[in-house]
Amino acid sequence: GENVEQHPSTLSVQEGDSAVIKCTYSDSASNYFPWYKQELGKRPQLIIDIRSNVGEKKDQRIAVTLNKTAKHFSLHITETQPEDSAVYFCAARNTDKLIFGTGTRLQVFP
């Protein structure tokens, strides 16, 4: 089955700096890669996603890149703000299942 690895597990940045989170997946048949932001005790919220026929997607300060050959995808957050602090999960979908990475706790210091 699909296996998704995510790193780093924790990431601390100064406000205004960029943050990058990386994930790798194992099953080349996976074709959809969402990123979720989860605040403590709350639901995961979809922040951006990318499909396998696209290499890059951007939405304001957030961008995602996908390298199908290497089977890895990354989340880029620019001009980070304290409210970006949360746990971020990548995921890969293969047919019906969404398999999550282990999460990255991002802390943005003012």
Place this chain on the structure above:
Amino acid sequence: GAVVSQHPSWVICKSGTSVKIECRSLDFQATTMFWYRQFPKQSLMLMATSNEGSKATYEQGVEKDKFLINHASLTLSTLTVTSAHPEDSSFYICSARGDSGWSQPQHFGDGTRLSIL
């Protein structure tokens, strides 16, 4: 749009009690719903996939007699934790996918924090 409602949000009960958690899609029909469990500071682990009108598909290691899933309509799936014990304490989250097939995004409920004493 695409709102998923999950109830209750928090349950505290004695060991041996059975607990039912409801997951509803409020403004769309969900042929498929998913149940996840999340332990503190860990990732979301898929427990089972629930399809309307048929038996749920459980992930390896998840006891189907322990975690009963019913998906009786296109807007409601329930998870019943039978004879719950302290080790079942966790954050349970459902998600629902729209009717247009597996290419649609999953929308998550707010989760249920289950504490077994």
